[in-house]
Amino acid sequence: MLCQLTINNFAIVRFLELDFKPGMTSITGETGAGKSIAIDALGLCLGNRADAGTVRPGATKAEVSARFSLNDIPIAKRWLEDNDLDQDNDCILRRTVGSDGRSRAYINGNPVPLSQAKNLGQLLIGIHGQHAHHAMLKSEHQLTLLDSYANHKMLLDTVTAGYQRCKLIEKELKVLTQSQQERISRKQLLQYQVEELDEFNLSAGEFEEIEAEHKKLANGTALVEACKNELFILQENDQGSVESLINAGITQAHELESYDPLLKNVVSMLNEALIQVQESSSELENYLAGLELDPEHFTHLELRLSKTMELARKHHVSPNELAAHHLTLRTELSSLDSDEEALDELRQQVAASKDSYLVHAKKLSQSRSRYAKELDKQVTQSIHELNMPKGKFTISVTFNEELNSPNGCDTIEFLVTTNPGQPLQPLSKVASGGELSRIGLGIQVITAKKVSTPTLIFDEVDVGISGATAAVVGRMLRKLGDSTQVLCVTHLPQVAGNGHQHMFVDKKTKAGKTETSMTPLDRNQRIEELARLLGGDEITSNTLANAKELLYQTV
Template sequence: MLTELSIKNFAIIDSLQVSFESGLTVLTGETGAGKSIIIDAIGLLIGGRGSSEFVRFGKERAELEGLFTIHKGHYIHDVAEEYGIEITDDMVILRRDISANGKSVCRVNGKMVTISALKQVGSMLIDVHGQHENQMLMNDENHILLLDQYGSNNVSTELSSYRHIYSDYKNINEKLKQLTHDDQQMAQRVDLLQFQINEIEKANLMPNEDEQLMEEKQKLLNFEKLHTALQVSYDALTSDGQGLDAIGIAMRHLEDVSQMDEKLKDFSEIVSSAFYQIQETTYSIRDYYDTLEYDESRLNEIEARLNEIYVLKRKYGKDVQEILQYCDSIKEELDTLTNHEEHLIQLQKELSTVTNKLFASGKKLSKLRQQVADQLKNAIMKELKDLHMDKAIIEIAFDNNESQTVESVHFAKNGIDKIEFLISTNPGEPVKPLAKVASGGEISRIMLALKTIFSQHQGLTSIIFDEVDTGVSGRVAQAIAEKISKLSSGSQVLCITHLPQVAAMSDTHLYISKHEKEDRTYTKITSLNEEEKIKEIGRMISGVEVTQLTKEHARELLQLANKLKASS
């Protein structure tokens, strides 16, 4: 769950630090006080799109930081390990700084990460649900994603298999497309490949040749230094009275007395070992010295060869090995182009085989989805019944049928299905697309139903609702309040609301206000006690003036909420 949130220099917020508790926390306040700005800040903290416009006017950067506590078995541990992030004491700290030039710096537990990594980690911790998600529900292209999310245990394996085959299907189609280019383009490509192959083969490159030549070049360039160093070393080791002679004298004397004392025996063995090692090295120095030969013409040859290889590196690869690999790959392409008809026939055979496999996988995937669709439909209708939409009928329509053939089906990344959620909200009316039938309040309830269902599958630590109760009142508002409260028993829920019924069900009530100081606007957050909570709920009921009657109404709402929570 989100336990601490720190916001600095963000929009109208100068500096704000707030602690969150488990259960249901509601945020209320006057319009424009900054409630949604706090949710925006959380959205950016978990990888949302940033902008310099979020930085408070006159400040260099906005700073966002959140502390999350997780349970030991949470699957975020696997992702953290993948990114090299350490998690200790079951705590995750997300931080994001947005500078006035729009650049972001993101960190997870102190380790700098990309925005995509922050988003991946953040999506496992918290789910921000605002009114824009109702728009997502209205777009039927997203319905297949919602269905797959619900049925991930049954669908994910076959979907992964389908996508693997689909990747092969796309690759073969791309190769066929390249083979069917017009003759002029193909002839130009053949000429280019033939030129490149000839240029590389003419050089007669050997693996690692460039490295070996550089090594030989360095020896020739440093000939004088090597020659002198080896000569002096050899002379020092072989001169009379020093070097090996001196060590040999010490060795013989120590051998004479080594039996007198164990320590002397150790000294004798060490000196003897050193003598024979130095003697062997001396011979090696002499042999290496004898091989030294300065050849200016050879140095010129090496320079010319390295220059030739350098020209090829600029065109075809960073080293000789990469150039040779490139040559092999364009030989294959040239063979494909020059033997156009044979390769075309072969690719068409491969495409036919892959298409049949893809069709079979798509049909299997579709069958699994239809089973999941029945379960999801029943689950949604059960939740809607609790939200006073018991007359609603949900259907999940598939735009395919058993008579589909491999020739008629349309293959896409997510399968052969086109899926759409249909609804009828009134008895006797046929089901129609959501966008054409459902009102704003109904869409909010459908989305809340889906969130209730999906929260049981996602393992999220926190869920945020940003004014999802818009467009409802009365007993529907009470039903939404009870549903959100029930949802908070399994996950921490933060909710911006204008409904007194939802506020009454809260375990923690935070009031957001703003004030002006020296011509600047500041946002303040206050945790309300019982009396303050009654007053605020009274304001939500009456609008402006809080009378004794509205306070009594607020007190009744709180008493009802406490009874409902105690009985659940």
């Protein structure tokens, strides 16, 4: 519930501090006095757009603060807790606007983005403007009204989520499908390349082995001659092979050792050298014995080496990278096969998500149809009371599977007949301005009863209504005020007299400055204000008497 509203330097308001009570509060005042000023200021707190024109001339900034009691608003308390903004059972929304047009929003003293103030505001207050009945002529607004009355938010959220999922999967499918031709071309190329490389079947590290063996065989004759020369030097040279020279050195070293034992190590080292030379000779002999200079094998190696280099140039890689490149192409080809599987899977997901969406959309449509019939009866009864005794109101709910939207597959249309014998026709084609106001007001009051918003504002929604009809409207709003806080800006005494309390808006100009004030009225002041609304500036005993009747019927 709205408990208090404080306004500083907002438009033509210098300072206002207003306390609000439960029930219906009537707000009246002379034309142009700014009866909607408090509502405009409240809208600022709730996240409405602001500019420098909001600031009172001569002031540096405008500031509006609204305090709410959350005792009966558990959903708002949970929202504050979820956003770490909770503070006991009260909530204070504050908004400042500088003369440069910049604004700041606060919740319980914490600076917040404007979007958060809007989100919270929707849980605290519902505003019905004087042009709301014109919005009713639009199908999308009619759908919103019906859904608000049905209060099947969970079902609607499920349909919206299903629609979004469908669109997301369809988008993925579209992207994948658009690249399908590119994938087909790429796959054909990869299949050819992989088959060619599969046939050649170069293994990892094979190129290096081929290259080394080819180099050996290409230099085979020189290699044999070099090995034989080395053996000749090591052990076959009659004039002094390495082995014979070392043996001679060992003999001489033994002689030296006999002279001085300290030379014993020289003998050992020469013996080790002899062993190394003998082992080297043996290794060379074994190598020569096993060396095969097979021309056919050399030709095979040469062909394989040449093919490796040819394929490497073809694939723009180095020969030693060809085997790894082969594996990369094979992996890519495999992934393209996986893409085909993903495409089939996405098609199945699209079909499944559409089926799921339609199942929930049908449930939503059934809920709408059920509540539409309920609302039909109530609105029809309401317009009977509002001086349209022969009127009939019906909501048409048409389900169409092709009409996929976040709100389901329904087309909603408000149909009405105001005179006997006339067929039901769309609201926009039948109702006159006054009739539209009455029908719209009836719908707003009825749907407001079903909405959990604890405070409702009706800003001159009774335009185009007068007389006995206005009295019925007043009683409707008062009854609504028994369960919900209602603020009603009105120019009709029959409506204003039904308020549990009454506030008067006055505008005065002093020293060239205009200022608006808003004050609560006591019983006598209310009678005078109702008399003014009845008779204008001249208040007579008759208008006072009529005013008392209007007031005493309700208080």
